[in-house]
Amino acid sequence: MTKPLFKVSTPQEVIMMLKDNLNLEEIVRSNIEVVNIKTALHRILAEKIFASSNLPGFNRSTMDGYAIRAEDSFGANESLPSYLKIMGEIKMGVRPDFKIKLGEAAKISTGGMLPEGANAVMMLEYTEQIDDSVLEVRKPISPWENVVREDEDLKTGEIILGKGHRLRPQDIGVLAGIGKTNIKIYRKPKIAIISTGNEIIPAEEKPLIGQVRDINSYTLGACIEEAGGIPVYRGIVKDEINLLEQNIRETIKKDKVEAVIISGGSSVGARDITLEVLNKLGKPGVLIHGVSVKPGKPTILAIVDNRPIFGLPGHPVSAMVIFDLFLRPLISWLQGRDYNYNFDSRKELEAELTCNVLSDSGREDYIRVFVYEKDKKFYAEPILGKSGLISTMVRASGLIKIGVNIEGLEKGRKVMVKLF
Amino acid sequence: MTKPLFKVSTPQEVIMMLKDNLNLEEIVRSNIEVVNIKTALHRILAEKIFASSNLPGFNRSTMDGYAIRAEDSFGANESLPSYLKIMGEIKMGVRPDFKIKLGEAAKISTGGMLPEGANAVMMLEYTEQIDDSVLEVRKPISPWENVVREDEDLKTGEIILGKGHRLRPQDIGVLAGIGKTNIKIYRKPKIAIISTGNEIIPAEEKPLIGQVRDINSYTLGACIEEAGGIPVYRGIVKDEINLLEQNIRETIKKDKVEAVIISGGSSVGARDITLEVLNKLGKPGVLIHGVSVKPGKPTILAIVDNRPIFGLPGHPVSAMVIFDLFLRPLISWLQGRDYNYNFDSRKELEAELTCNVLSDSGREDYIRVFVYEKDKKFYAEPILGKSGLISTMVRASGLIKIGVNIEGLEKGRKVMVKLF
Numbered sequence: 077m078t079k080p081l082f083k084v085s086t087p088q089e090v091i092m093m094l095k096d097n098l099n100l101e102e103i104v105r106s107n108i109e110v111v112n113i114k115t116a117l118h119r120i121l122a123e124k125i126f127a128s129s130n131l132p133g134f135n136r137s138t139m140d141g142y143a144i145r146a147e148d149s150f151g152a153n154e155s156l157p158s159y160l161k162i163m164g165e166i167k168m169g170v171r172p173d174f175k176i177k178l179g180e181a182a183k184i185s186t187g188g189m190l191p192e193g194a195n196a197v198m199m200l201e202y203t204e205q206i207d208d209s210v211l212e213v214r215k216p217i218s219p220w221e222n223v224v225r226e227d228e229d230l231k232t233g234e235i236i237l238g239k240g241h242r243l244r245p246q247d248i249g250v251l252a253g254i255g256k257t258n259i260k261i262y263r264k265p266k267i268a269i270i271s272t273g274n275e276i277i278p279a280e281e282k283p284l285i286g287q288v289r290d291i292n293s294y295t296l297g298a299c300i301e302e303a304g305g306i307p308v309y310r311g312i313v314k315d316e317i318n319l320l321e322q323n324i325r326e327t328i329k330k331d332k333v334e335a336v337i338i339s340g341g342s343s344v345g346a347r348d349i350t351l352e353v354l355n356k357l358g359k360p361g362v363l364i365h366g367v368s369v370k371p372g373k374p375t376i377l378a379i380v381d382n383r384p385i386f387g388l389p390g391h392p393v394s395a396m397v398i399f400d401l402f403l404r405p406l407i408s409w410l411q412g413r414d415y416n417y418n419f420d421s422r423k424e425l426e427a428e429l430t431c432n433v434l435s436d437s438g439r440e441d442y443i444r445v446f447v448y449e450k451d452k453k454f455y456a457e458p459i460l461g462k463s464g465l466i467s468t469m470v471r472a473s474g475l476i477k478i479g480v481n482i483e484g485l486e487k488g489r490k491v492m493v494k495l496f
Numbered sequence: 497m498t499k500p501l502f503k504v505s506t507p508q509e510v511i512m513m514l515k516d517n518l519n520l521e522e523i524v525r526s527n528i529e530v531v532n533i534k535t536a537l538h539r540i541l542a543e544k545i546f547a548s549s550n551l552p553g554f555n556r557s558t559m560d561g562y563a564i565r566a567e568d569s570f571g572a573n574e575s576l577p578s579y580l581k582i583m584g585e586i587k588m589g590v591r592p593d594f595k596i597k598l599g600e601a602a603k604i605s606t607g608g609m610l611p612e613g614a615n616a617v618m619m620l621e622y623t624e625q626i627d628d629s630v631l632e633v634r635k636p637i638s639p640w641e642n643v644v645r646e647d648e649d650l651k652t653g654e655i656i657l658g659k660g661h662r663l664r665p666q667d668i669g670v671l672a673g674i675g676k677t678n679i680k681i682y683r684k685p686k687i688a689i690i691s692t693g694n695e696i697i698p699a700e701e702k703p704l705i706g707q708v709r710d711i712n713s714y715t716l717g718a719c720i721e722e723a724g725g726i727p728v729y730r731g732i733v734k735d736e737i738n739l740l741e742q743n744i745r746e747t748i749k750k751d752k753v754e755a756v757i758i759s760g761g762s763s764v765g766a767r768d769i770t771l772e773v774l775n776k777l778g779k780p781g782v783l784i785h786g787v788s789v790k791p792g793k794p795t796i797l798a799i800v801d802n803r804p805i806f807g808l809p810g811h812p813v814s815a816m817v818i819f820d821l822f823l824r825p826l827i828s829w830l831q832g833r834d835y836n837y838n839f840d841s842r843k844e845l846e847a848e849l850t851c852n853v854l855s856d857s858g859r860e861d862y863i864r865v866f867v868y869e870k871d872k873k874f875y876a877e878p879i880l881g882k883s884g885l886i887s888t889m890v891r892a893s894g895l896i897k898i899g900v901n902i903e904g905l906e907k908g909r910k911v912m913v914k915l916f
Contacts, residue, residue: 113699114729117718131887132708138811138884140764168735168763169695171706185763187695187810189706200764229885236890244916245722246889249715249812252699253708253886275589275607279533279672286591286609288552288673295669298537302665309534315588343588343605344560344620390607391558392669423843464558465649466673467551469666470656496664 084366086480087401087440090377093363094406097379103334104412107263113251116243118304120411122260125237131230131253134171135190139222142181142203142211143194146219158213162205166191181211190223197222230254240412262411265334267300267403268308268327269293272320272350273340273390276312291392291466292339299399303407308333315346321353328383334410335384337403342374342390350387354378357385368439368480371463372398393463397442397475423495425474427454433485435478444472447493456493472496504786506900507821507860510797513783514826517799523754524832527683533671536663538724540831542680545657551650551673554591555610559642562601562623562631563614566639578633582625586611601631610643617642650674660832682831685754687720687823688728688747689713692740692770693760693810696732711812711886712759719819723827728753735766741773748803754830755804757823762794762810770807774798777805788859788900791883792818813883817862817895843915845894847876853905855898864892867913876913892916 085093108122137143144160152158165183166172172191176182181198182191190197199222202215230236236254237247243261251259271293279289290312297307308331313323320338327333341350355361357380364377371394376387384406388395408414427447435441445456456476461468474495478485485491505513528542557563564580572578585603586592592611596602601618602611610617619642622635650656656674657667663681671679691713699709710732717727728751733743740758747753761770775781777800784797791814796807804826808815828834847867855861865876876896881888894915898905905911 113714114717117721133703134705136708136884138882168693169697169704169707171704185765187693187708187760187762189695224882224884228882229887236887243718245715245718246812246816246886246892246916248718249711250886250890252714253711255699255702255709257699273588273607275609277589279675279677282675283553284589284591285554287589288556288607289675291669291673294533294672295665297534298663298665298668301537340607342607345605392666396666462558462644462648464556464644466666466670467649467656470670472666496666 084368084373085364086368090364090367090402091405093377094379094384094402097360097363098384099382100409102382103410104262107265107334107410108260109263110258110260113248113257113259116248116259116261117245119243119261120304120413121237121239121241121243122262122412124235124239125251125254125256125259127230127232127234127236127254128256129254130227130232132224132226134226135194136224137184137186137188137190137197137222138224139197139199140185141197141199141222142213143176143184143190144181144196144198144213145176145178145194146196146217146221148179149196149198149213149216152213152216154214159206160211160213162209162211181213195219195223240414242413265305265407265410266308266331267305267407268310268331268333268336269296269300270310270320270323270327270336270338271312271340272315272338272346273312274315276340278312292388292390292395295392295396295466296337296339296388296399299396299403300407303404304411305407315341315349317349317353320349321356324353324357324385328381333383335386335403335406337386337388339388339395340390341387347374347376347387350376354380354385354387357381367398369397369401370436370439370441372401372442377402389463391463392466393444393469396469425454425493425495426490427456427493429485429487429489429491430455430457431487433458433478435482435484437481437483440480441478442475443478444468445474445476445493446471447473447495456491504788504793505784506788510784510787510822511825513797514799514804514822517780517783518804519802520829522802523830524682527685527754527830528680529683530678530680533668533677533679536668536679536681537665539663539681540724540833541657541659541661541663542682542832544655544659545671545676545679547650547652547654547656547674548676549674550647550652552644552646554646555614556644557604557606557608557610557617557642558644559617559619560605561617561619561642562633563596563604563610564601564616564618564633565596565598565614566616566637566641568599569616569618569633569636572633572636574634579626580631580633582629582631601633615639615643660834662833685725685827685830686728686751687725687827688730688751688753688756689716689720690730690740690743690747690756690758691732691760692735692758692766693732694735696760698732712808712810712815715812715816715886716757716759716808716819719816719823720827723824724831725827735761735769737769737773740769741776744773744777744805748801753803755806755823755826757806757808759808759815760810761807767794767796767807770796774800774805774807777801787818789817789821790856790859790861792821792862797822809883811883812886813864813889816889845874845913845915846910847874847913849905849907849909849911850875850877851907853878853898855902855904857901857903860900861898862895863898864888865894865896865913866891867893867915876911
């Protein structure tokens, strides 16, 4: 007699649905801006970066010492040193105006340019200056020892960074090194958040009995920011068809958002309103209604005017789990990246489960766990509690996933915890 | 005959020196600001957060169905259902103006408030409304099933978040839930970066032969930002005592920075200038000169006027390694956090080494590696190349550490890669 509320889809089906029905290229193409590299940390490159010249561009010393011809040091040692003629000292940042021939040496500092003819730098420690013009050398060195060749860091024309690359500090550094101080990156996607529910009030207000403050706008806003998007807070909308419809139209048109999250409306009545509005707004409309994920089952996905609109469950834990599954990767796609970028995601940690965890097969289960360290080992302690309790997420260190065909995990088993 | 440039200290000694000579409490105490929680993601709490009231503050339904007394469902099943009198429907966000007694039920939606007397919610799926006032119930439920108790999420007075906690999306959510929309957090520490070296020119300019663009200001600036600080770019200073001294005084006084990084000046002459200036500026002056880390040996630490001043090697790879070892944790300390916070750091990944790596004992070695996946296994391929080559860091996925007493690692060995 139990009637299912709706036919659920797997997470894979949701992702397929998104990819099949969204024209990502069109969105990504028009989403490019130019910024200074000082503001580009963790942003996504929208152009391929080539080396426009060699780096460092000249043969550069990596040590303090003497620029010489390596051949002059061959066979030299403590008891039988070589003697070279000191031709001068090389100034930093200046091209030397003399050459080094066999039997000659020039004083050089770390970072200095080798004179023409020199092909190695003898470290200061293995030399002694006998007088103004005579240098004693006590060690053999190979050609190009203690030298960075003119094209050793970068060769002209070499591809340094690819389109879609997420910029790390060293990438910003290499861009500075080639003088590319302004770059094309993808704009951060703007994602609107609409909270629904007649019992929800703004966080600044004091609830009457029966009312609760809006938690999801804040949680999801921070999730969007963390994932590299810009949250557009649309506030709370009452569960009425016209209000919800008007609000979505406005945020798409005026805020120019790339996606919309409607959170809340977990009751059948509210869900019906959301479904009706989403089908009314445009084609293809509602594509997914229910996913085989716990918590998070009553999730809705619609696409309207090449924009994904997600109806997320009102329970804060469910909303966060679904955000991680679908919205986090979406924010990457919208910046020209792949869904399946490998180790470039959140920190994971292996830990031992402290008790048995049950799960129904036929769905993915996400279990909140608290991670602690004892005797240099990590343990994951499941946190029980309804998905309506935000405090369980606050106490949790991360989530573990129980796959669709697994009925549970035993105490003592190693699990991978995806840390928050 | 090889004379050591200086007596090197271990990384542990550097950290001890910092802790012993810095009055962290004094810095941290005066470094507090109040912000709205919408701008507080990943910031560090400067106050303990208590629950000022219960959350949700009333008994709240987690399902669509009927609020009843659980006792009325005991023994009910498909063939022998119970019958209850329907007393009305509960509006969302409003306190019900009637009670539920034995034999009574009231329609309720997810998120609605249970009327006085009711202690459970019977899911819609297990009921049938016979007529306006009679409800058939076909399943037994326990007291408080499908209900979040009034203090189940948070109890009045409960400590929710501690001082020094780094705010995650769910923490922002719980703060909204209790109406605490403005909070005290630690200000982001301001760290000045001064690039030195007469051969260094601004990244915007075109180098003459013998000159190179400033890479370290950009790399370190991005590192500071990534670690949660604010970079203060002081540009390039020529290797002259007066200029360097004036510049450091200015950034401490005018920019009010909490720490200073001097990058470059890897030559003996430049290093001598840095040492002289740091000892001149105030007490205790230079504390460390040289660390047993490769790359990164010629590192200087001074403390002046309760501010750490780091002299980092000019080689970009060395500068980044030393930043990670000492500056990243420092930025945490300056916001009231511990050095040894455990798994709350960077993502690590286990991978198999693709070739032998040599290391000298007596120092920590940091090896750049490229990580790739093959047949569902991760491999770490060491990247060779001098520490002056920024391109090696761009090609690298992360670093592996070889401890002080280990002489090398063999091909095939499992290593932990600290990913960038």
